[in-house]
Amino acid sequence: MTEDDQQSRYGSGPRLSPALIATLVAIPVMVIVGFITFAALRPDPTTPIESYVSGEAAPAECAELIDAVPQTFDGFGDKQVAGTTVTWPSESDGDPVTLRCGISRPDELSPTSNLQVIHPVQWFITDTVEGSGQAYVCVDHRPYVAMWIPENAGNGPITDVSAVIDETLPRGPLDFG
Template structure:
């Protein structure tokens, strides 16, 4: 092979330079490709890691609450149940203790004579049929009662009760039309109980609060008309 002259281009050198340039370019391409693969793999790894974290959170949530969502603690459930129960119980107690809402009055517990006095039927029949704010009279045995038109105790009269043991010469007596009454019970917000002590047999009267003077005035008039007078017995 004849070497090139001084003025001829050296094609071999040019080809060698081209080959070297191609090698460098190929190497750079490989390097860039590797970097891209690395980035892609890194991105995939991060995606997998994030996906795994999401699945882990989801699994933890499902394991804690199940399919029905978050659950209330037993203590909270007990509190939510107890509060309404306490409110209901408190309302029942309030209603039971409210004045004028009881099923009995003090005169219901007073002792009575061993036998029914003969004067009682006539006396009970002479009592008014009604009082203002109360219903019609009902007689049961030796007792007459008038139910309240609204919530509250009835007016009650009992004939033939025993002499009040607390009656003494110093007792304060109420004189009404012109019967003498001894106050045996006085309940604030509920009413007063009386026993007529100057006629026989003894008569007990329960006057609810806000009933006014009508019941004791009319009952006193019936006592004066139908029952005999008797001395004050201080025991």
């Protein structure tokens, strides 16, 4: 092969070194792997109720409710309070029972909504996560209270909290927007 044939076949410009080529391939691969790792490991909200909109200011009644809710539930640790959110961590590898006081009225609440009556409080199921649990909002007392009940919690936590809500928070009319 003549020099003219080589130049027409491979070009006459400078050649890229193998190290530069390896770097140009490795950097995009590392960026993609980094994004995949971040997406897989990023912390998601533990429960749906953490994303619910809260009222502008924490109502004074929330402090009374938070003081009155049980210290613990069967299978869950002692209550932990952060502002108007209370969690009872699971003693196993499950979600905590979580309560938020002072959230806004659920937009989905309508005259045809199914309500669950639990020891005499009316709850609206807002979210169900298959294999994980359900989120409820108390709709007949004010301020609105949301509760996340993990699948392994049973009925005890929501029954006990319903009794406390009925004793500490004022009743309010059902507001369908």
